[in-house]
Amino acid sequence: MLVNANSVDMGFDLENYVKTINKEKYMSDFLEKAGQTWDLVLITEYFDLSLVMLKRRFCLRFEDILYLRSLERIKKERVEEPYTLAKIAEMQRLDIALYDYFNATFWREVEKEEGIFEELAIFQKLNKQVQSFVSKVLKLGTKERTPMFFLQKAGKTSSASP
Secondary structure: OOOOHHHHHOOOOHHHHHHOOOHHHHHHHHHHHHHHHOOOOOOHHHHHHHHHHHHHHOOOOHHHHOOOOOOOOOOOOOOOOHHHHHHHHHHOHHHHHHHHHHHHHHHHHHHHOOOHHHHHHHHHHHHHHHHHHHHHHHHHOOHHHOHHHHHHHOOOOOOOOO
């Protein structure tokens, strides 16, 4: 596990952070710069709402943001031991600050969006219907009913086999 992986992915320089004397300022400067660099950060816990925000920002359609769930954990393990939680918080301090910053920013942006929760409900209903349909098709198990079959029928891909 890479410590503060999200911060590093977004450009945080761990080597300079370790060398700096004023770590709080270094971290707050990074958050400010990240806020100026990234207009919208999707929040996993609010994935559908994040996608609707993305749809609005980039003038997309619902079909552009539909998705199928895969590799989803059935049971999420929770750490409850206070010592362990404190150690994780200490090690992941930068990522926690990054998450808190963008989570607050995300909700400020959501508040500005008129009718977003109605749009979210429409999207979730549509996405659930698509997931249900695809699940039924895949359970049929015939070659003719694979997702590739439907894409070919819709003219989205060539019919040539690789």
